[in-house]
Amino acid sequence: MIYHYVYTVNGEEQEEGSVTAEILPVTPYHVNGDGTKIYTDGSVVYTVDDVDRMFANTPASCLEHGYGYFTCADCGKEYLVEITGNHSYGDEITVPATCEADGKVYKVCSVCGHEEVIMTMPALGHSYTYAVAQEPTAESEGKLVATCGNCQGTIEYVLPVLGEANGYTVQVVSEATCATEGLTRYTLEIKDAEGNTVYTYVKEVVTELMAHTPSDRVYTWVYEGWQYTGYYCEECGQVIVTEKVAA
Secondary structure, three states: OEEEEEEEEOOEEEEEEEEEOOOOOOOOOOOOOOOOOOEEOOEEOEEOOOOOEEOOOOOOOOOOOEEEEEEOOOOOOEEEEEEEOOOOEOOOEEEOOOOOOOEEEEEEEOOOOOEEEEEEEOOOOOOEEEEEEEOOOOOOOEEEEEEEOOOOOEEEEEEOOOOHHHOOEEEEEEOOOOOOOEEEEEEEEEEOOOOOEEEEEEEEEEEOOOOOOEOOOOEEEEEOOEEEEEEEEOOOOOEEEEEEEEO
16 A cells, blocks of 8 residues: 655655555554544554554544554564544543432543543432331221332332232231220232332231120119119120119
């Protein structure tokens, strides 16, 4: 390949005429304005830092290619290669990572706008805390709210009406009697869109007292001017008054 060029010595332009220069057995090329070595498909881009001297008046920038002489470290021969100049980067810019997007530290060339990423930060991922905004009952639905501590985004979950038919695990902790109230525990696993359990909702409900079981015998007695009628409960033994009248 023949190149025509001129150069200067002590300020005087010198005509070198036409010369034939060997070209390396790879095709130098420029990729996205990048001024560093890039190896792709066996090809390489040479930069101004790779050459020993420039070819005539062909300065290289990150926008325009130039030519320079590259000395092979293996054979010592000098080759004329196409080169690209270095970028002119500004200060580092930091984009923080968010819950769903990676962050990065990068810098931008003020000449061509090329962006060089220095490092990346993985997305934070959501960090939820859960609060029951409305308790479900045996007649109405409730609501669970998840709030992300990083981005403050929220997700609402419906807490269905209490009952085994709506997905709750129902456990009778203690049976109600005529003397003491009972306790029933409802447990429901809350799952995300992928089917993962993210929260376990537990609600304990007090059940009402059972009715007394009257004895077969009815009693009547007078106390402090009042006549009482009642019976003994066969379950708890309490005296249950059914009537009170003036004696």
